[in-house]
Amino acid sequence: MTRKGIWVSGMAMPLVIGILLLAVSSRITANAQPAAAPMEITIDNFSFGPQTASVPVGTTVTWINRDDIPHTSVSTESVFKSKVLDTDEKFSYTFTKAGTYPYYCTIHPKMTGKIVVQ
């Protein structure tokens, strides 16, 4: 085998893997297409913003704490429960069923919010 031949086969292998990876990732993207755009809720100044968020079924909601004080985001009906979120920490939950989901901060219970899933 010539040196040229070795070079060609050496390059071909990563190329094949690359094409395969591309095919797999495009399939993943295709499957995720029907999912709704993600929703972000900012915790700031001891409040959830927006306080009421309406989202389609399948939406992933992410809470992010922008306060200097820890907060939580906990469903009043025990549907979801974040860990304690310190400054800049996040919690996500994907809503797969339609309904109204009230939640609050268990540390500062005056902080309440609602996710309406349609």
Added chain:
Amino acid sequence: MPDKKQDLIDQNLQDLNNDGVDRRGFLKCMAWAGTGLVWTMSGGVPVSRAFAKGYGKDAAKGGDFTFVQISDSHIGFNKPANPDVTATLQTAINKINAMPQKPDFIIHTGDLSQLSKPSEFDTLDQVLKGASAKQIHFVPGEHDMLSDNGEQFLQRYGKGTKGSGWYSFDQKGVHFVGLVNVANLKAGGMGSLGHEQLEWLEEDLKGRSASTPIVLFAHIPLWTIYPDWGWGTDDSEQALSYVKKFGSVTVLNGHIHQIMQKVEGKVSFHTAMSTAFPQPAPGTAPSAGPLKVPAEQLQQVLGITDVNYVVSGRSLAVVDSPLSS
């Protein structure tokens, strides 16, 4: 302190005493929070004077005992409002150790830690070990109950207590009750004591004579200061109905990181400064978040509270002093 300022404080305090407990007097108290106040509670009538004048002399005369309240040390907090809360707690302990009359014990009214982390409790323990008073009584704040419903707090600081950490004890004729109003908080509500604890409290106080001085302490104020920020306890009224027969009731709280006081009948309410960072006066900021003050002013808005009990007068003198004094 310059005489002029001292006179002004005296004048204000005189007005305050004449006023009783109205809003005007209340606000004046707040305005002078940073300078420290002494007030003696006697039969429900508060008598105030400035901290700098005379307190040392009276203390030397010798009440039966003194104890100190510290609060809201938030060990683990490291944001701009105070990047070194361990150092300011240490300053508070140094201040306690320098008191002319050694306190019998210390009460910590909660929020020992910022995130209930074992390392934060460890640091707190290290600093408190240096206190001259070896006996320390704790109640949890909401920051001490994160993640584990307060299990760790109970193991470390609540041995032998009931429920989520309530208990009572007696010291030289004064009955002390530590209450927990930060457990199982309900959405939309404020602090809460809960049915089980209220029943226990009623039972605990039932057999005691009306002349027994009572001290209740808990983290969140047991009187409604500002509901929008949750600064109150939903079922505190029921708790206070159990102390109605007593001639001297003192209620000590933390949580709001500033001094506020109020007298209602024979009950005097008092909130302590934090050893970590100040919080805004009710409604003066978008939220109750930490208040950033210039570094050189920080020690004026942090502090300790010491309480002097004089047997003959059946009175408790509550003294707030900032770390800077």
